[in-house]
Amino acid sequence: MATTEETQKPDAATATDEETATLEVFRYVPEEDDEPYFETFEIETFEGMTVLDALIKIRDEQDPSLTIRHSCRMARCGSDAVYINGTQRLACNTQVREVGDPVKVEPLPRFDVIRDLVVEMNEFYDRMESVEPWFQPDHEPETGEEYLQSPENRRNIDTVLDCIWCGACTSSCSPAATDSDFPGPAALAKAYRFYKDEREGEETRKRRLEMLESSHGIYRCHTQFNCTEVCPKGISPTEAIMEMSRDAVKEKLRFWR
Amino acid sequence: MSTKPSKTAGWNWFLQRATGVALVVLLGFHFAVEHFIVGAHHITAENTVERITHGLIQGDHVLGQITINMPAFLYQASAILLLAFSIFHGMYGVYNILMEQDALKKYRQPLKYFFIVFSIALFIQGVLIFLAFFEPFWEIYDPR
Amino acid sequence: MSQDRRVESYDRGRIEDVGRWKDWAKHKPGMWAFYLHRFTGLVLSFYLVMHLAVLGTGFWLGHEEYTAILQGLESLYIVRVLEIGLFAAFVFHALNGIRIVMFDMTIGLDIQEQLFYLSIALSFAIVVAGVPFFLL
Numbered sequence: 001m002a003t004t005e006e007t008q009k010p011d012a013a014t015a016t017d018e019e020t021a022t023l024e025v026f027r028y029v030p031e032e033d034d035e036p037y038f039e040t041f042e043i044e045t046f047e048g049m050t051v052l053d054a055l056i057k058i059r060d061e062q063d064p065s066l067t068i069r070h071s072c073r074m075a076r077c078g079s080d081a082v083y084i085n086g087t088q089r090l091a092c093n094t095q096v097r098e099v100g101d102p103v104k105v106e107p108l109p110r111f112d113v114i115r116d117l118v119v120e121m122n123e124f125y126d127r128m129e130s131v132e133p134w135f136q137p138d139h140e141p142e143t144g145e146e147y148l149q150s151p152e153n154r155r156n157i158d159t160v161l162d163c164i165w166c167g168a169c170t171s172s173c174s175p176a177a178t179d180s181d182f183p184g185p186a187a188l189a190k191a192y193r194f195y196k197d198e199r200e201g202e203e204t205r206k207r208r209l210e211m212l213e214s215s216h217g218i219y220r221c222h223t224q225f226n227c228t229e230v231c232p233k234g235i236s237p238t239e240a241i242m243e244m245s246r247d248a249v250k251e252k253l254r255f256w257r
Numbered sequence: 258m259s260t261k262p263s264k265t266a267g268w269n270w271f272l273q274r275a276t277g278v279a280l281v282v283l284l285g286f287h288f289a290v291e292h293f294i295v296g297a298h299h300i301t302a303e304n305t306v307e308r309i310t311h312g313l314i315q316g317d318h319v320l321g322q323i324t325i326n327m328p329a330f331l332y333q334a335s336a337i338l339l340l341a342f343s344i345f346h347g348m349y350g351v352y353n354i355l356m357e358q359d360a361l362k363k364y365r366q367p368l369k370y371f372f373i374v375f376s377i378a379l380f381i382q383g384v385l386i387f388l389a390f391f392e393p394f395w396e397i398y399d400p401r
Numbered sequence: 402m403s404q405d406r407r408v409e410s411y412d413r414g415r416i417e418d419v420g421r422w423k424d425w426a427k428h429k430p431g432m433w434a435f436y437l438h439r440f441t442g443l444v445l446s447f448y449l450v451m452h453l454a455v456l457g458t459g460f461w462l463g464h465e466e467y468t469a470i471l472q473g474l475e476s477l478y479i480v481r482v483l484e485i486g487l488f489a490a491f492v493f494h495a496l497n498g499i500r501i502v503m504f505d506m507t508i509g510l511d512i513q514e515q516l517f518y519l520s521i522a523l524s525f526a527i528v529v530a531g532v533p534f535f536l537l
């Protein structure tokens with residue numbers, strides 16, 4: 001019976017919530033530090049504690065100068081994408097106990113750091129803007145006052161609509177890192193959302209495809225699937241990009257025939 | 258971010274795929290002939306002439322005595338296509354790697370012309386090698 | 402990045418961070434496929450240029466020299482071993498290339514990892530089967 005007792009021990013420990021976790025947090029305060037460094041924090045964890053909870057706890061109890069961007073705390077706003085143990089994730093969507101110990105938290109790779117875990121997002125927003133992510137219908141709807149979309153058409157863009165602009169995918173994509181002319185996975189998934197929308201009409205669809213087809217557009221995707229792996233909302237930008245490039249080439253071949 | 262439309266990007270992308278698929282077959286054939294049937298250390302100028310001029314593939318390697326007499330034009334076509342496709346596929350691939358680097362942004366135009374000129378030079382060199390082992394050519398000009 | 406930075410920020414660099422090499426153990430199969438595909442592609446491109454340069458002796462110098470140079474190179478054991486490497490590079494690049502063309506036709510995007518393992522396994526089998534042809 002000794003074995004059952006032994007197996008029960010760790011369970012009992014989790015039940016009483018007396019576990020601690022080590023967090024190695026990237027620190028950089030431009031006014032004080034020349035170079036970034038890592039600071040180690042020990043905290044008590046509880047069942048269901050997210051990395052964001054842990055960081056807030058550190059800020060409240062240990063070091064009030066720790067800076068992190070966050071808002072909704074429920075994977076909705078996309079403001080707290082960070083690099084946790086080698087993967088881009090939302091801090092509010094990652095369990096401290098599931099990512100292993102120590103938990104290493106860094107700001108998004110390849111983005112410039114403003115302070116601690118806060119990165120400069122303007123470059124990312126410029127990329128998003130470059131694909132014109134707004135509704136551009138060819139003409140007014142013929143009947144009624146509404147732009148009607150069929151449910152089948154809406155289903156195409158169900159997943160890509162979930163994008164919360166957190167920047168995790170663009171941070172994970174190596175072509176986006178080395179080529180600043182490449183819009184990156186998030187922007188191309190956004191472009192796909194409008195490309196697939198039937199209410200925009202044929203003309204805009206053609207124009208969008210032409211725009212995306214530039215030599216630094218969709219053809220820069222190397223199917224690394226990093227974006228698909230890290231997306232906290234389960235979007236597959238790779239799939240969207242592949243579908244658009246397939247359509248673009250099909251269009252070309254049709255002219256030739 | 259520049260989203261300047263490009264007429265050639267799509268075609269080149271498509272050609273990269275098409276030549277890639279063709280190369281799987283062509284380069285596979287090339288490996289089979291030179292390494293599996295003939296054996297790289299048995300290659301001489303004489304049997305290269307046999308292959309290129311007459312389409313006669315003869316070898317005595319691991320697989321034993323093998324003689325394949327394929328139509329000469331078929332072998333010649335495969336050789337020239339292999340040359341053209343591999344140069345396009347290889348050079349366009351390297352060119353694209355360089356185009357993706359922000360650090361080389363300034364040199365995009367010169368790099369483009371360099372790669373075009375270099376690819377043409379490679380193709381000419383390849384055709385000259387082909388002609389050096391192609392008997393009808395010797396009647397006009399003996400390379401030796 | 403020449404983008405106008407609207408606030409002061411610390412640039413951790415892009416080129417040296419490409420692929421985040423220090424986290425290589427965290428890389429997913431898709432990324433490894435990319436690295437291997439790019440590496441083998443560069444190897445093959447380099448070999449193509451060298452190959453044409455060496456065979457050029459057949460035209461520029463003559464047939465005897467061509468035979469002599471090829472036999473000379475093939476008598477070196479290291480060349481034969483490197484040729485196996487070249488064959489391996491070709492086989493992997495070809496099989497993974499087929500995988501990529503499948504993606505371009507939007508086939509198998511959801512089984513990309515399995516396809517990568519399949520291409521690795523197949524190339525391994527083909528290369529092992531091909532070894533005697535290069536060494537004997």
Ligand code: FES
Nearest residue numbers: 072073077078092
């Ligand atoms: S805080 Fe809003 S997504 Fe994490």
